[in-house]
Amino acid sequence: QATPLAPAAGAPPASQLELLRLKDGRVIEQHTRGLLLGSEPARLWSFRDITERTQGEQREHNRRHVLELLATGAPLPAILESVVLGVEAGNEEMLCSILLLDEAGERLLVGAAPSLPAFFNAAVHGRPIHGSQGACAQAVLTRSRVIVEDIRRASAWTEYRDLALRARLGSYWSDPIYGAGGNVLGTFAIYHREPCLPSAAHIALIEQAARLAGIAIEQAQAAAALRAG
Structure with missing residues (x-):
């Protein structure tokens, strides 16, 4: 035209x-x-x-940076923050977090959530997953993706709704983070300010981020175990 x-x-x-x-x-x-x-x-x-090409380039850039941090023995929190910031860098409307399952498999701990308010992270940190209706806990317990289009109306956010609204969070998408053996290590979550559902491009993004986080967690833990031994 x-x-x-x-x-x-x-x-x-x-x-x-x-x-x-x-x-x-x-x-x-x-x-x-x-x-x-x-x-x-x-x-x-x-x-x-050029979505696929752009995502591929961004993913490769993020992967290289995470591997460099692993090679230099950077602490796990710094590595996980790099994973989160790598996703947010190309998606300004997203606020991401990584929650880690504790050694007992009972609680979720904040691994990295630099763009979320400190009061929100403090309230989420250490909450038990069993007996909880929280969306993060459900992602771990069901070993499946959890999509909450509108936090204000979702039963999965009953416990944390007031907290989420105070943090100005409108929607929540989360994937379990798996280890190489298929065990759940935690969750990778994406928040938006407004209610919304993920597109196919968003689903691909969260899957890729969860895989990278899984690699980073296992390699960092293995390196720490070697240093301790």
């Missing part, structure tokens, strides 16, 4: 490349090219979905 432009005397047709980040997680490459329709300047737009 071409539409006339205001004429610019002596100016050659312009060409411009721009990235558009959509709310559903897709990344669109917009190419704008100037041309002439007869003697009238015009502009031609073309669009290309």
Whole structure:
């Protein structure tokens, strides 16, 4: 589709490349090219979905950085924070957290949640998973993804609703974090300010982040065990 432009005397047709980040997680490459329709300047737009390529590049960048931290013996909290910030860097509307299952398999501990309020993290830290209707606990107990479109109306958030509203959290998506042996290590969660459901791109993102977190947790724990031995 071409539409006339205001004429610019002596100016050659312009060409411009721009990235558009959509709310559903897709990344669109917009190419704008100037041309002439007869003697009238015009502009031609073309669009290309580069979500998969962009996510792949971001994922590889995050993975390399996490591996560098592991190789230098960085502490687990710093490594997990890197995983979280890597996801948030390309998705400004997301607030992410990693909760770790304690050694007894009874409680969830905050591993990294740098963008969530301190009062929220303090209230969540150490809560038991058994007998809880909390969405994080359910992700661990059912070993499955938990999607809460609207925290204000979800029964899974009865215990923490007032806390979540105080923290201005509208929706919650969480995947279990698995170890290499299939054991659950914790959860990777994504919050939004407003109620919303994940797109296919979002689902791929949370799965990839949970896998990277699982690798980081197990390798960091193994390294710490070696140093202690």
